[in-house]
Amino acid sequence: MTTAPILTARGLAKEFRGFRAVDGVDLDVAEGKVHALVGPNGAGKTTLFNLLTGFLKPTTGRITVGGRDLTGKNPEQVARHGVARSFQITSLFPQMSARGHLELALASPTPLGWRFWRSDRLLARYRDRALELLDQVGLADHAEMPAGNLAYGRKRALELALALALDPKVLLLDEPTAGMGLEDVDRTVRLIQQVREGRTVVLVEHNMKVVSSLADQVTVLQHGQVLVEGPYAEIRHDPRVISAYLGDADVAH
Amino acid sequence: MLQQAFNGLVGGAFYALLALGLSVIFGMLGVVNFAHGAFYMLGAFTSYVLLDSYGVNFWAALVVVPVALGVVGIVLERLFIRRLTPLDPLYNFLFTFGLTLILQDLVKREYGVQSQPYPRPSALSGTLDLGLFTYPAYQVFVLGVSVLVCLLVWFVLVRTRVGMVVRAATERPELTRALGIDVGRWVTPVFGFGIALAGLAGVLAAPMRAVNPLMGADLIIVVFAVVVIGGLGSLFGSVAAGFTIGLVSALGNYYVPALSQTLVFILMAAVLLWRPAGLFGREEAL
Numbered sequence: 001m002t003t004a005p006i007l008t009a010r011g012l013a014k015e016f017r018g019f020r021a022v023d024g025v026d027l028d029v030a031e032g033k034v035h036a037l038v039g040p041n042g043a044g045k046t047t048l049f050n051l052l053t054g055f056l057k058p059t060t061g062r063i064t065v066g067g068r069d070l071t072g073k074n075p076e077q078v079a080r081h082g083v084a085r086s087f088q089i090t091s092l093f094p095q096m097s098a099r100g101h102l103e104l105a106l107a108s109p110t111p112l113g114w115r116f117w118r119s120d121r122l123l124a125r126y127r128d129r130a131l132e133l134l135d136q137v138g139l140a141d142h143a144e145m146p147a148g149n150l151a152y153g154r155k156r157a158l159e160l161a162l163a164l165a166l167d168p169k170v171l172l173l174d175e176p177t178a179g180m181g182l183e184d185v186d187r188t189v190r191l192i193q194q195v196r197e198g199r200t201v202v203l204v205e206h207n208m209k210v211v212s213s214l215a216d217q218v219t220v221l222q223h224g225q226v227l228v229e230g231p232y233a234e235i236r237h238d239p240r241v242i243s244a245y246l247g248d249a250d251v252a253h
Numbered sequence: 254m255l256q257q258a259f260n261g262l263v264g265g266a267f268y269a270l271l272a273l274g275l276s277v278i279f280g281m282l283g284v285v286n287f288a289h290g291a292f293y294m295l296g297a298f299t300s301y302v303l304l305d306s307y308g309v310n311f312w313a314a315l316v317v318v319p320v321a322l323g324v325v326g327i328v329l330e331r332l333f334i335r336r337l338t339p340l341d342p343l344y345n346f347l348f349t350f351g352l353t354l355i356l357q358d359l360v361k362r363e364y365g366v367q368s369q370p371y372p373r374p375s376a377l378s379g380t381l382d383l384g385l386f387t388y389p390a391y392q393v394f395v396l397g398v399s400v401l402v403c404l405l406v407w408f409v410l411v412r413t414r415v416g417m418v419v420r421a422a423t424e425r426p427e428l429t430r431a432l433g434i435d436v437g438r439w440v441t442p443v444f445g446f447g448i449a450l451a452g453l454a455g456v457l458a459a460p461m462r463a464v465n466p467l468m469g470a471d472l473i474i475v476v477f478a479v480v481v482i483g484g485l486g487s488l489f490g491s492v493a494a495g496f497t498i499g500l501v502s503a504l505g506n507y508y509v510p511a512l513s514q515t516l517v518f519i520l521m522a523a524v525l526l527w528r529p530a531g532l533f534g535r536e537e538a539l
Contacts, residue, residue, distance in 0.1 A: 053431070079433035091428045093421065104421060107414070108433045166433060 006031040006200050007052070007083075007170050012061035013224075014047050021047040023224035024061070029170070029217075034192075034201040036211045036232075039221035040244055045204045046088065048221065049174055052202070053085045054078035066169060079108075084168035086159045088175045088204075094148030098139055098158050101147060102130035105165035130165070137161040137191060153184035157191065164195055171195070173203040177210050189213055212236075220244065256386050257507045258500060263392045265499020266399030267454050271476040272483065272491035273406060274450035279485065280423030281443040283342070284334060287349040290473025291356040292322055292448050296455020297464045298360055301369050311374040311460065319452040326448030330441045353470070360466040368463035395457050402453065403492045410488065419443060475502075478521045484531025494532060 005028035014022040022044045029035045037045050050056040052063060054075040062071045065081055073081070092101060106126040134140050137157040142150060147158060156176065163171055176192065177185045189210055192201065196214075205211050211218060212232050220227045220235060222244045228235050235241050271293060278286045299318045303309035309317070329352075337344040372378075377391040410416035421429040422436040430436055455469075462468060479498050483490030498517055505516040512519070524532060 055427070055430075074435075074437070075427075075430040076433050076435045076437075079431055085431050087428065087431070091425050093424050093428075104417065104434075105432045162428075162432065 004031065005029055006066055007202065008064045009048075009052065010062045012048070012051055012063065013059050014044075014051055014056055015059045020224050022051060022058075025221070025224070025226055027219060027226070029200060029202055031200050032198070033216040034196055034203065034214050036215035036218045037202065037204045037221060038206070038208075038211060038218060039227070043221040044224035045221055046174065047224070049085070049172060049202075049204055053083060053172055079166060079168075082166075082169035083172065084163040084166040084170070085172040086156075086163050086174055086176060088178060092147035092155060092158060095146050097144050097146055098134055098150065098161075099127070099130050099143040101158060101162055102133050102165050103127065105162045106130060108166070133161045133165055134158075136164070136195070138187070153180055153187065156180070156184070156188065160188075160191060160195065168199065170200045170202065173201065173205075175204055175206060177205065177207050185210065208236075254507070256388070257503050259383075259386075259388060259392075261500035261503025262496060263396050263499070264503060265496035266396050267458060267472065267495075268476055268479045268499050269403055269492045269495030270399050270450050270454040270457075271472070272479045272495045273403060273488060274447035274454075275476065275480050276483075276485075276488050276491040277406075277419070277423075277443055277450075278447040279480075280488070281419060281440055282330075282334065282338060284338065284345045284349070284444075285342075286447065287346065287473075288352040288356070289349075289447075289451050289476070290469030290471075291353040292326070292451035292469070293455040293458070293472065294360065294466060294469035295356060296322060296452035297371070297459040297462070297468060298364070298369075298455075298466075299452075300456045300459045301371050301464050304371065305369075311456075314459075315453070315456050318456045319449040322452030322455075323445040323449030327441055327445035329448075330444040334444065335440075357466045357470065364466070366465060366467065368465040371459040371464055373460040389461075391460060395461070398453075398457060402450070406488070407492075415439065475517050478517050482521050482524045482531055484533040487531065487533040490531055490533025 007027070007029040009025055009027040012022055012025045012027070013020060025044075025048060027048075037048060039045055047056065051058050054070070054073050054077065057072050062069060064070065065078075065083055068081060070078055070081055070083075079085075096104075103126045106129055131140065131143060134143050137160055139154060139157055139161065142154060147155060150158060160173070160176070163173075173192070177188050180188065185207065192203075192214055195201075201214075203214070205214075215232055217229070218232050218235050219229045220238075220241050227244055228238050228241055230238075271289060275286060275289050278284060278289075296318050299321070300311070300314040303314050303318070304311070333348055334345060337348055373391045377394050379390050380387045381390045381393050383393075410420055418429070418434055418436070419439060421434065422439065426436055458464075458468070475498070476495075479494045480491055482498065483492070483494030498520070501520065502513065502516050506513040509516075
């Protein structure tokens with residue numbers, strides 16, 4: 001509780017044609033922690049996520065990362081300030097190899113500038129690092145396979161490797177285990193445990209088992225507002241959390 | 254018959270250039286540029302005016318006109334299209350369609366609807382003996398330029414970093430931005446480039462086609478069919494479909510003249526039934 005927050009949100013709100021999807025959220029994510037955002041469907045988790053990564057511009061409120069104000073910045077600027085994200089729906093380039101994805105990600109922070117005519121063979125210099133990252137997420141044997149042909153769990157692992165390639169200070173994961181079978185869920189949890197070393201992780205997650213085994217801190221959202229915040233062990237018995245979830249037929253954890 | 258096939262390829266050269274421009278614009282901006290045909294027409298008309306009033310010859314026009322129209326495209330993107338992109342796609346649809354009508358009518362007001370003559374450049378006025386048949390040198394030149402430009406674009410897309418960014422942004426704009434790549438910077442130049450390609454096709458068309466205000470409107474409908482057949486967003490598909498459709502419609506014209514106008518659209522319907530994403534389009538799989 002003593003570390004300074006690396007990511008903060010103050011009074012963050014997003015309004016869509018009169019509907020406040022996120023309604024005055026304050027958030028402090030402590031450096032080096034895993035911070036989970038949970039809540040019933042429609043609680044504003046994904047909107048909040050998109051605000052934090054610059055994919056949506058807040059109606060009001062401020063966002064800082066490492067003390068720097070990133071409010072209203074574009075996704076690419078947010079990414080360059082050390083915030084990497086994954087997507088809820090697989091969004092890889094179907095025909096590009098796993099290694100190609102990582103080389104693209106590794107090359108992105110080097111300014112493209114106006115040296116655009118230079119050959120993409122320059123990317124080859126990132127090959128070693130790319131293979132290292134693939135190895136880290138257990139994809140070493142699939143480096144040359146087009147991403148479109150990878151099994152679902154492996155696609156998600158590749159996405160994680162992509163986010164890691166940016167060497168982010170803060171890693172935001174949008175439902176990293178969505179749609180996975182038990183086996184893949186366990187593997188993903190182990191993977192996240194491994195990559196969180198030296199990083200701050202924010203994750204949106206539905207699976208409470210995943211939250212309980214990963215998260216140091218949990219923020220429960222409801223109707224676009226923070227309902228409760230605390231360590232998992234504390235919030236799981238909170239009557240407000242239980243009623244928020246019971247009110248939502250989808251969640252039976 | 255071989256000569257018909259060659260005619261088809263020359264016609265396909267125009268389809269390919271226009272479809273390629275439409276595709277890069279659609280891919281990068283998500284905008285269906287209805288004004289593409291109007292810029293083709295402007296390309297031809299500007300060449301005509303340059304020659305007729307200022308004595309600027311074909312070779313100079315071949316360079317100056319595409320560049321000038323590319324600049325016009327850049328200005329349009331900055332002033333209008335950029336502002337409309339975040340809104341409903343219908344706004345850009347209306348904007349580019351309205352622009353087409355405005356451009357057509359402005360040209361009509363100055364020059365009327367009749368076709369203007371544009372002489373072939375003297376160096377290409379003869380015929381070439383292609384072994385099996387002789388063919389107008391100019392048409393061979395058009396085909397050569399088109400193939401060369403398509404190859405050049407392919408090279409830039411596949412072999413350079415800017416090409417990689419454009420391809421990435423075309424396919425997965427969100428992921429590309431999440432990787433910290435500034436997609437926005439390339440939007441304007443790509444739009445200008447697409448317009449320049451339309452202008453180039455227009456200059457090439459001037460000496461062999463009727464230069465009139467509606468020349469683009471007639472052609473662009475077929476080009477849209479070409480883009481759909483090739484697969485929306487697939488640059489390779491656009492070029493391949495361009496030459497194929499040129500070939501097929503020329504041969505169709507020869508064997509079943511009654512179908513000449515509709516053949517392309519029958520083909521499009523057939524392709525869509527068989528492969529809804531087009532020949533080279535990718536069906537989105539999760």
